[in-house]
Amino acid sequence: MLTQEITKEEMMYRLKSGKNFLGILNDIKRRPEDAANELGVDLSEIESIIQGNSLISQVLIEKAIKIWPVNSRDFFVIRDDCSSGVKIMHAEESKKSSRIMNRAGKPYYEYRDTAMSTVSPFRPEWILELCEVEDNDPNNPNVQWNNGHFMHQFTYFIGEVNFYYRDSKGEKQVAIMNTGDSMYISPFTSHTFTTRSGAKEKGLILALTYGDKLTGDVQQELSGLSAELGSNFALDFSSKESASASLIKYHRKIANISIEEMSKRTSIVIDELNIFENGLKIPSLTQIEKIAHALTINIRDLLSNDKIEDKVIVLHYNECKTWFYPENTKIYELRQLASTTALPFSKSFEIKVLNSTNSELDLKSGLHQYIYNVGNNAISLSWMFNDIKYNEIINPGDSLYLKPFIKHNLRGNGKLLILRVGGKVAGDSQRELSIVGKKNTLRAISETMQWFNPKGSN
Numbered sequence: 001m002l003t004q005e006i007t008k009e010e011m012m013y014r015l016k017s018g019k020n021f022l023g024i025l026n027d028i029k030r031r032p033e034d035a036a037n038e039l040g041v042d043l044s045e046i047e048s049i050i051q052g053n054s055l056i057s058q059v060l061i062e063k064a065i066k067i068w069p070v071n072s073r074d075f076f077v078i079r080d081d082c083s084s085g086v087k088i089m090h091a092e093e094s095k096k097s098s099r100i101m102n103r104a105g106k107p108y109y110e111y112r113d114t115a116m117s118t119v120s121p122f123r124p125e126w127i128l129e130l131c132e133v134e135d136n137d138p139n140n141p142n143v144q145w146n147n148g149h150f151m152h153q154f155t156y157f158i159g160e161v162n163f164y165y166r167d168s169k170g171e172k173q174v175a176i177m178n179t180g181d182s183m184y185i186s187p188f189t190s191h192t193f194t195t196r197s198g199a200k201e202k203g204l205i206l207a208l209t210y211g212d213k214l215t216g217d218v219q220q221e222l223s224g225l226s227a228e229l230g231s232n233f234a235l236d237f238s239s240k241e242s243a244s245a246s247l248i249k250y251h252r253k254i255a256n257i258s259i260e261e262m263s264k265r266t267s268i269v270i271d272e273l274n275i276f277e278n279g280l281k282i283p284s285l286t287q288i289e290k291i292a293h294a295l296t297i298n299i300r301d302l303l304s305n306d307k308i309e310d311k312v313i314v315l316h317y318n319e320c321k322t323w324f325y326p327e328n329t330k331i332y333e334l335r336q337l338a339s340t341t342a343l344p345f346s347k348s349f350e351i352k353v354l355n356s357t358n359s360e361l362d363l364k365s366g367l368h369q370y371i372y373n374v375g376n377n378a379i380s381l382s383w384m385f386n387d388i389k390y391n392e393i394i395n396p397g398d399s400l401y402l403k404p405f406i407k408h409n410l411r412g413n414g415k416l417l418i419l420r421v422g423g424k425v426a427g428d429s430q431r432e433l434s435i436v437g438k439k440n441t442l443r444a445i446s447e448t449m450q451w452f453n454p455k456g457s458n
Contacts, residue, residue: 009083015052016077016446022050023447024075028068031450039063073220081118085385085406089115091397094126103144106131109193114206114372115399121210121423122370122401123151129161129195129203136196138164138172148188151209154338154348156417157181158374161203165191165312173312180317182337182348189311206372208419212343216424236279243304245279251295251302252277265294307341314338320350331356332410337417345422353379353410361407367420369402375415383408 006014025035032050036043039060048054061075081087097113110128133140143164155163157177164174165185175183176196185191195203214222222230235246252262259277263270268287275281282304283291292299315338324330337348345367361384371394373379379394384407394400394416402408410416425433436444443449 009080011052012083013077013079014055017055017075018050018052019446019448020077021056021075022450024070025050026447026451028070029451030068031454038067071220079118082120082401082403084388084390085403086381086383086390086392086400087115087117088392088394088398088400089113091395094397094399100130103131108144115370115401117401119403120368120370120401121212121215121421122208122368122419123210124206124208124370124372124399124419127193127205127207129193129205131194132197132199132202133162133194134197136162136174136176138174143192143194145190145192148190149209150187151211151215152187152343152346153185154208154210154346154419155183155185156206156208156337156348156350156372156374157183158204158206159201160196160199161205162194162196163191163314164193165189168311175314177314178317180320180335180350182315184313184338184340184348186311186340186342191312206374206417208370210346210419210421211423212346212421213424213427218424237305237308239279239308240304240306241279241282243308244282244302245277247302247304248283248291249277251297255295257295262291262294266290305342309340309342313340326362329356329358330354331358331362345420345426347420349418349420350374351410351416351418353412353414353416355413356411358411359409361409363409364405364407365420366404367422367426368404370399370419370421371402372399372417373397373414374417377412377414379410379412379414379416381408381410 025032030038032046033043036046039046040063041060045054049056056075061072064070064075065072094112094114097111099111100107101109101111103109107130109130112126114124114126116122116124131142131144133142145164145166157163158179161177162174163177163183164172166189167173177183193203193205222233235250236242237246252259257265259270259273262268262273266273266287268283268290276283276287285299288302289299292302317335321336323334325332325334331354333352333354335350335352337350339346339348347367359382361382371381373394373396376396378396380391381394381400382389382391383402384390385403392400396414433441433444
């Protein structure tokens with residue numbers, strides 16, 4: 001009998017799936033023998049799944065979701081298509097993904113994929129603007145608008161491109177963009193792009209859409225609650241005052257503490273508490289500390305964003321901050337591109353690689369990274385992953401994804417676009433993991449043992 005050879009990647013997937021299954025059993029307080037009994041299978045089958053020797057079948061998953069408080073997607077782990085820590089998409093491969101998008105019966109965009117990974121939050125596209133306009137009027141009838149989309153979007157502009165968007169009042173606006181300009185738009189902002197008439201070439205954008213905290217499990221949880229109930233989680237963040245009021249009121253109500261009881265605990269008079277909760281005044285830091293203590297939460301949980309920004313941020317090339325890194329060797333010149341304070345773990349740069357033969361791996365970021373070679377010269381990328389050193393040439397038009405915390409360098413003489421995003425782990429998730437503690441991260445990430453020892457432990 002012939003046996004199918006299992007690849008290293010498949011073996012790793014089975015091991016992760018087994019640990020994930022053990023984590024599920026721990027969460028619902030089932031021993032392997034309990035699971036076997038309730039699912040109607042031999043204990044050996046359950047142990048085989050936990051040990052990573054086999055994958056849980058769809059039949060067992062269907063049985064499990066009928067008798068346990070779990071969802072079918074809980075049983076599936078991410079397949080890592082980035083086993084070396086980096087995934088590269090060359091320009092030739094990107095070109096093969098080309099597809100023309102028509103709007104109003106005419107070619108409007110040419111789309112091409114760039115580097116994406118199963119483990120990254122990015123969905124970046126190369127988009128050629130096929131529609132040309134004779135003017136900069138946002139009401140031009142040839143301009144075809146979209147309905148906005150769920151993901152955040154950072155855009156880098158190449159050539160003469162008009163960027164159209166609806167502002168916070170719903171009014172149509174246009175920004176005149178050129179090479180090196182950039183922008184950020186929040187989810188569901190209606191927008192579109194065209195090439196300006198007379199341009200030497202069709203305008204091009206690198207549209208990097210990405211999910212932050214609302215995708216995946218969070219979106220699924222909201223969906224499971226219903227749209228009506230889930231929408232209540234969206235507080236009023238239209239101003240600093242309304243955001244502060246919403247946060248105080250939300251935390252007070254989930255703790256079932258009346259305004260009178262709050263006054264007793266904080267020694268803040270009821271009238272002033274009402275002023276805070278009506279958004280007429282932001283409490284002082286001392287008052288916020290008192291309120292947080294009364295609610296048994298951290299001060300940061302009551303702090304609103306110190307800056308309320310527009311949902312559309314446009315940054316022209318000559319407005320960007322620039323600096324060298326490292327300061328002493330000046331191997332890189334960085335130019336900060338469009339960003340928003342609402343997403344503190346999203347960073348965008350144009351980086352000039354200055355000719356250097358230094359082999360030091362001088363770059364490392366705790367964020368997911370997307371890199372696109374927007375220059376005219378090839379760049380050498382070196383990195384270390386699992387004690388193995390790799391080197392690849394990134395040619396113009398090539399793109400790549402780089403996992404967080406990987407030491408790497410870029411060498412040569414060229415220009416790259418870099419977008420860094422925290423994904424779901426940065427921020428509150430990172431804080432929770434830090435509270436769990438570094439020594440427990442392995443089990444938090446991938447369960448390694450049953451929650452108790454059947455043989456006993458003193």
